[in-house]
């Protein structure tokens with residue numbers, strides 16, 4: 129028992145903040161074993177935090193709350209995406225964790241989607257690496273065997289919406305100022321096939337086609353009408369509703385639920401895995417086009433003007 133806990137604790141020990149996350153192994157900290165064990169046995173919660181992600185795992189319920197914390201808008205840059213994938217993988221292999229609630233530590237914003245500055249004025253190698261990190265985040269989240277619930281406590285355009293769509297259940301705060309949707313065409317860019325596939329799976333072909341072509345952003349109540357979210361609740365009830373829904377989902381045996389989830393999601397996951405390299409090549413050749421660079425630059429300027 130103690131040995132298992134030690135291994136789990138070492139897997140989940142706090143990673144250094146900033147820079148690249150260090151690999152962690154079960155043999156790293158022999159000297160601290162006794163005090164770590166005692167600490168762990170007396171505590172039901174474990175938390176760890178990186179530069180842009182914080183995680184709190186409640187060992188009693190087996191539920192982790194993972195928060196995005198990259199102010200001002202939680203835009204998804206390379207570091208955040210990498211930290212996200214590593215943290216989710218850590219929870220995935222932790223037997224004590226059965227569910228993850230994904231939410232934001234930044235007021236009024238869930239995530240502004242991909243960091244546009246990662247897609248502007250850089251070289252082809254950078255774009256390739258960035259896109260691989262975006263794919264990795266999605267493969268880990270959409271392919272997770274844990275129950276995943278998005279507690280959407282703010283606006284969630286484009287890549288932010290993709291993250292929410294990749295969870296098993298979506299709860300959004302009832303605030304007219306918040307919007308959610310895949311608005312890529314409004315930036316003059318195209319949502320890739322796997323973004324398209326997942327929104328189609330969630331809201332159906334007709335609604336997805338209209339939504340994607342027009343780059344629509346929905347208010348919480350409109351998002352509920354088309355099935356883009358599952359529930360709209362008062363702003364101060366988002367986390368408690370997420371916990372309650374999670375508790376319900378966790379009453380089911382993991383084995384049956386996980387195999388069912390995998391059956392439903394495998395075709396979409398396989399499609400990206402099979403075409404992963406081609407998708408990167410496609411992204412790089414698309415994003416390096418002069419016309420696309422110009423569209424993105426104009427969009428960034430528009431955002432900055434609006435903010436002034």
Ligand SMILES: CC/C=C\C/C=C\CCCC/C=C/C(=O)SCCNC(=O)CCNC(=O)[C@H](O)C(C)(C)COP(=O)(O)OP(=O)(O)OC[C@H]1O[C@@H](n2cnc3c(N)ncnc32)[C@H](O)[C@@H]1OP(=O)(O)O
Nearest residue numbers: 203240241242243244283285286287318320411431432435
């Ligand atoms: C055939 C083709 C095949 C394949 C195609 C391949 C690839 C292309 C697909 C790429 C997929 C792209 C996915 C994306 O996610 S793109 C990102 C889209 N995101 C958005 O459109 C959101 C933009 N942001 C907003 O709408 C607002 O910022 C938001 C989130 C509602 C918050 O509003 P507010 O609180 O008023 O904050 P500000 O607007 O003032 O923003 C503050 C600050 O943040 C900067 N910022 C905002 N969003 C981003 C972002 N996504 N990336 C980088 N920076 C962002 C903004 O400029 C402000 O900066 P400042 O310096 O002025 O403080």
